Amino acid sequence: MSKEDLKKELHHLIDTTDDEELLNIVKEDFVAYQTKANKNFDDLSDLSHEDRAELEELAEEDPDKDTISFEELKKEMNKWVSKL
Known part of the structure; x- marks a missing residue:
């Protein structure tokens, strides 16, 4: 399947669903993937140095x-x- 065909299919699927929860899930996943793909994505970036060290x-x-x-x-x- 070409990239253009895939985009058309995704657009169609999005346009034909009324499931708001599904649309929110797809959006969150898409945004997270784009963020990760476009930079060194760090899920732990909001942790303090101490919290990060403890987690590691x-x-x-x-x-x-x-x-x-x-x-x-x-x-x-x-x-x-x-004892009971």
Whole structure:
């Protein structure tokens, strides 16, 4: 499909829908994509240096850091149930 045919099809789809929510979603996606394509888009640009550093630290953190095994969970659940 040529670029011109694609544009015509998109225009037709937009012109024939009355779904305002769909139109808003398409607009938001289109604007975000254009913004990202036209510059070094940074979703985190509104974060302070400290917040950004904390977020980067959390992203590098071991995902299993705060997890327990299923056996440990069962033991904890039994303790909790016995207190009821």
